[in-house]
Amino acid sequence: MDLAFSKEDLAFRDEVRAFIAEAFDDDMRARMDQSKNAHIDKAGQVRWLKRLHDKGWIAPDWPEEYGGTGWSHSRKYIFEMEMALAGAPSTSNMGLTMCAPVVMAFGTPEQKAQHLPKILSTDVWWCQGYSEPGSGSDLASLSLKAELDGDHYVLNGSKIWTTYAQWADWMFCLVRTSNEAIRQVGISFLLLDMKTPGISIVPLPTLDGPAQGEQEINQVFFENVRVPVSNRIGEEGQGWTYAKYLLQFERGNPYAPGLTHQLEKVKRIASLQASDGGGKLVHDPAFRRKLAEMQIKVDTLNATELRVFGARVTGETLGAVSSMFKLEGSQAQQAITELALEAAGVYAAPFVRDTWAEIRGERNEPRAGPDYAATLAPHYFNYRKTSIYAGSNEIQHNIMAKMVLGL
Known part of the structure; x- marks a missing residue:
């Protein structure tokens, strides 16, 4: 597999960056930065998705006949990675990435006509x-x-x-x-x-x-x-047949772009926080080892996702691979939230009930510690769910044992 980007791909990357710079407005950035669960409110989410829709970029994985982009795998990768690195709101929701594929595959012409256009437009x-x-x-x-x-x-x-x-x-x-x-x-x-x-x-x-x-x-x-x-x-x-088809999309989304963004945030925090031995935490040998181990995991998952999603161009389905992605991706998400807590230390402990109050122009009590610390513990607790939803990780082990190893 050729991992080098063409000149056209690099030009597309610049186009994506320019779009993000304009469309990802200050209010969205502030809310994402202070979000406790990595989402923004519905109004902001819809505003973001409609801007993507107007650009024609809202459904990279949809067939062109239904309004998809027709992008190559490399362009999908560039788009997802640039969005994640910018900390932009998720480009997926349950209509776009889960319900729509089932309607496309098994729905009647009337159901497709009724639902797909409104899902695409986020109406x-x-x-x-x-x-x-x-x-x-x-x-x-x-x-x-x-x-x-x-x-x-x-x-x-x-x-x-x-x-x-x-x-x-x-x-x-x-x-x-x-x-x-x-x-x-x-x-x-x-x-x-x-x-x-x-x-x-x-x-x-x-x-x-x-x-x-x-x-x-x-x-x-x-x-x-x-x-x-x-x-x-x-x-x-x-319905069980259709549900299993849908779960490939729920479990088989790429994790590496988001993990890359989350790990970069931990590195930034570590460059600001002091270590017990003096100096910055990012220079502490023990913490650097943890960062390096996590970087290897993220890079490995990224390479695997590139290989597997590249093969889907030929029409291959994910099958049990979606369980592997879900298992490895969710474990990495949880591990990174643990690293973030460790990096912030005692500053992650104070509980800020409403991290959006100042953004809404409402009075809020002064915070103890830097602003970035307020969301770290909420992220940690929120991400305990990732090893449970879409089928617990124990279930994913069973699926892989049966479908891959024949046990």
């Missing part, structure tokens, strides 16, 4: 309805009932850990349409309007103490919620 926001109380990594045990009543399904039950459900206009949801000896057989895949009567959303507080606009996860309750049968993706009882 409709999506959330995911997979996990349930007592049914997380064992997703096949889900019990949200969807009973057929004429041309509608009637839903009763709940979903949990539903990221940004309070923002969502629509949900893609796994439901149980029948009880079979093989549990996966009775699962169907529905698209549902979150304004449908009978849906209620309850926020779940988290240890990072999110500021206004940063509330992240919720539990969603369904009480006699009627969903048209026409909103079902594919065949009844085949």
